Amino acid sequence: MSPSVARRTFATPVLLGLLLIAFALVAVAVGSKPFNQTIIDIFLKVIFVVGLWVFVGNSGVISFGHIAFACLGGYVAAWTTIKPMMKGMSMPGLPDWLMQTEIPYWGSAIVAAGWAALWALIFGSVLMRLSGIAASIATFAMLAMVNSIYSNWESVTAATSSVVGIPIIRSIWPYLIAALISVFAAWAYGISRHGLALRAARDEPTAAAASGIDIPRARLIAFVISGAIMGMGGALYSHSIGIVTPDTYYLGLTFITLSMLVVGGMGSLSGAVLGVLILSTLIQTLRWLEAGVQVGETTFALPGGVQEIALGVVMILILMFRPAGIMGNKDLSLPQWAALETKGSQGPKNLKT
Numbered sequence: 001m002s003p004s005v006a007r008r009t010f011a012t013p014v015l016l017g018l019l020l021i022a023f024a025l026v027a028v029a030v031g032s033k034p035f036n037q038t039i040i041d042i043f044l045k046v047i048f049v050v051g052l053w054v055f056v057g058n059s060g061v062i063s064f065g066h067i068a069f070a071c072l073g074g075y076v077a078a079w080t081t082i083k084p085m086m087k088g089m090s091m092p093g094l095p096d097w098l099m100q101t102e103i104p105y106w107g108s109a110i111v112a113a114g115w116a117a118l119w120a121l122i123f124g125s126v127l128m129r130l131s132g133i134a135a136s137i138a139t140f141a142m143l144a145m146v147n148s149i150y151s152n153w154e155s156v157t158a159a160t161s162s163v164v165g166i167p168i169i170r171s172i173w174p175y176l177i178a179a180l181i182s183v184f185a186a187w188a189y190g191i192s193r194h195g196l197a198l199r200a201a202r203d204e205p206t207a208a209a210a211s212g213i214d215i216p217r218a219r220l221i222a223f224v225i226s227g228a229i230m231g232m233g234g235a236l237y238s239h240s241i242g243i244v245t246p247d248t249y250y251l252g253l254t255f256i257t258l259s260m261l262v263v264g265g266m267g268s269l270s271g272a273v274l275g276v277l278i279l280s281t282l283i284q285t286l287r288w289l290e291a292g293v294q295v296g297e298t299t300f301a302l303p304g305g306v307q308e309i310a311l312g313v314v315m316i317l318i319l320m321f322r323p324a325g326i327m328g329n330k331d332l333s334l335p336q337w338a339a340l341e342t343k344g345s346q347g348p349k350n351l352k353t
Contacts, residue, residue, distance in 0.1 A: 116234070
């Protein structure tokens with residue numbers, strides 16, 4: 001990609017970053033611990049959905065298994081940050097060197113990203129040779145396999161019991177920084193030759209293969225990068241709640257992240273981020289209404305289950321009227337840069353032959 005195009009597209013991560021910073025400043029202004037936790041959850045969802053977009057959005061292959069990498073990252077946080085004595089009680093099968101390891105939360109996030117990327121490389125070396133529904137089913141099998149192993153490896157993961165003692169980080173800033181890193185990393189990948197090659201393979205696989213693009217390799221690169229982002233998010237997710245279980249990173253988180261990506265639009269990075277912000281805002285609003293809102297001397301509350309019904313209705317409406325999602329294939333950009341792109345795409349006019 002030319003430097004001029006890169007400069008124009010640079011507006012996308014900057015605008016998305018400013019939007020995330022605005023959410024953080026609102027949380028600081030409100031000064032409420034529950035609202036602060038809500039914003040933390042939003043930033044974590046941004047990390048997960050952006051990580052998902054790196055692979056799904058660029059390859060066109062729906063993955064049901066990416067939360068497996070978040071699970072790997074979540075347990076890295078448990079293995080590396082819990083006090084050695086507590087690890088000895090809940091996970092006695094850990095190696096001695098890991099049992100004695102105790103690093104800060106940001107260190108565990110880095111290690112988790114590397115650990116998840118390694119397993120993404122291992123799994124992807126096989127899975128990325130598949131396409132379409134076969135690849136999607138294979139990624140779900142990967143998720144089920146990781147969940148099954150971690151749910152039964154009692155001496156190392158405590159099986160289905162909750163692993164407690166993970167240091168809880170209540171400040172919103174580490175999560176904001178991680179979300180910003182995810183957005184800029186996804187943007188950098190998207191404008192790289194690897195991202196361009198993968199999108200070419202997504203749109204015209206036959207022509208891309210004929211032009212020399214190694215499609216399995218292009219998919220594998222995206223798979224590893226997205227796995228690293230998911231692993232980092234998984235570690236931070238464990239630090240946000242202080243516990244970890246295999247079911248924390250399973251079907252519930254899989255479907256909500258996919259829903260956010262579909263609603264925002266799989267074709268753009270902006271769609272991934274805005275899908276999280278819009279659906280998260282809707283979910284939190286419905287939660288407050290279900291809990292009850294005091295109006296004068298009466299309490300107004302929605303019936304239980306309205307949240308799930310509303311989310312289902314929203315998804316149906318989006319798929320009916322905006323099949324490509326709210327943003328479709330468009331990204332946020334500055335007006336003058338968008339005009340330059342439009343003008344450049346029109347090409348020279350009034351040429352005489």
